[in-house]
Amino acid sequence: MSQSLKFFTPSRSPYLTISKLPATSYTRFPVINLPSKKHSITITKSLSSDLDATSSQVLASGNGQSGVSGVLSADNVGSVLSHAPSDSGAAAIEVDAVTEAELKENGFRSTRRTKLVCTIGPATCGFEQLEALAVGGMNVARINMCHGTREWHQRVIERVRRLNEEKGFAVAIMMDTEGSEIHMGDLGGAASAKAEDGEIWTFSVRAFGSPRPERTINVNYDGFAEDVKVGDELLVDGGMVRFEVIEKIGPDVKCRCTDPGLLLPRANLTFWRDGSLVRERNAMLPTISSKDWLDIDFGIAEGVDFIAISFVKSAEVINHLKSYIAARSRGSDIAVIAKIESIDSLKNLEDIIQASDGAMVARGDLGAQIPLEQVPSAQQRIVQLCRQLNKPVIVASQLLESMIEYPTPTRAEVADVSEAVRQRADALMLSGESAMGQFPEKALAVLRSVSVRIEKWWREEKRHEAMELPDVGTSFADSISEEICNSAAKMANNLEVDALFVYTKTGHMASLLSRCRPDCPIFAFTTTTSVRRRLNLQWGLIPFRLSFSDDMESNLNKTFSLLKARGMIKSGDLVIAVSDMLQSIQVMNVP
């Protein structure tokens, strides 16, 4: 015999949770791909007898409202129970279905702590492709203004927004500027061009007609022909292809290919003389070009969450941009990420990171400016400094480069990803793998599984590197917050608690806890969707949106009942709670 129950769930949820009252034990039934907001669930006789149907509660765990649909009893099993969308908005808690399912399936300990950034390109710009990435663990979608049109990027932003609204995700958007380093043109629409050993190619500032003549490359800056000398070595993408300058004819520079390879549209160009990088011209180019300013205006108008600035040379440009954003984006706070990818940025590293809201180890261009063998130590230094200064840090470029073409990574790539996770970077980033590769979801799955495995191994081995965390607070109140977070994280490790809870309006307390890299996950409750999205870049934070008051007692009770109702925590779980509002540490078992 089948019984049919109707219930309301505000969004697609992967589970129907049925619990006995009081909510001590749960039985969950996967309900994948629920089609609409009203769902009809069929409960079979054996299932309803399992329920001991005297007083069991049916909970549809979705996003937003808890979705309690009714109480099953011997006589109402089978009756249609419906729960109208309530006006209980104030009681709602927002978390995405993937995090929720992960917490329920694997428990607190095995949630992933390292965050994942995916560059969106032709391979991943459709709504379904974006959804697949979100389901696969994408925390931040990056759009690279080097490529595509503003209209193209706008459509991606709109789709990510829709995904967040409809499915409860908190995928943040990071806009990455083009910057004004020297690069090639776009190959007249071709996806790539092959340069063979010994071929003569012409690099020129002249705009070539269409179709582009064979073996010609457009270069984006006017002084190119004056600046290079016969004998210079020209490196595409840091050495993926090499040429030697053999002749200059007006604006045209003739070069012989010495290391063959694939030329990609808008690839970065550097030139070397007597073994050193020629940087005079780059040093004169502005970090933020006039095109970049227009892109930044676009980003502000679109309300992106992060703006990543390419080829940062000094802290001044970051300060300038931050005041520009503050003057233009009333209230909405866009975080500025400094991309560390030039020699100058390494020279002024501490000042740049201090001025920024986060940093990216942009290994692609960095590896074209410093010898490759120096990139790993630069990465380690940047990651460590960011942690000390309490700024999120992203490790980017070529993590799984071979997966652009192949469905499995190389062993060396897995080791590279592991190293970034072991360094406890906040986030890992996919570039070509997700933008134009053949296996974007598989690449993301590799980042996810390697992260979870390495994090677990590290915890089991109890190899906490006791990193010295210098004080970052500038006021006495900040120092108190910092001490509270340091102590709470230490207590959480020593007492082996299940989760840290932090109630934070600005997100600052959450970042201070994240900085300690505790063993347990950090549930970060915040009142706005924009802060929730921004927290999604930081290590170990599970961001929830929840409206809360200054009364911690009532906040905790409300959170416990909402999370219990959705099966995300249970009675007896041990948590430590801290908040922006009350300078205290509370340790308690979930009632």
Ligand SMILES: Nc1ncnc2c1ncn2[C@@H]1O[C@H](COP(=O)(O)OP(=O)(O)O)[C@@H](O)[C@H]1O
């Ligand atoms: N919006 C886009 N439109 C078209 N192609 C893109 C886009 N974004 C990225 N790509 C492709 O993905 C590749 C890798 O992306 P990324 O690493 O961000 O850029 P780059 O190679 O310029 O540093 C790019 O070289 C380009 O071929």
Ligand SMILES: C=C(OP(=O)(O)O)C(=O)O
């Ligand atoms: C992330 C990087 O920047 P982009 O992809 O914009 O060149 C890099 O150079 O590693």
Ligand SMILES: [K+]
């Ligand atoms: K860029």
Ligand SMILES: [Mg+2]
């Ligand atoms: Mg770069």
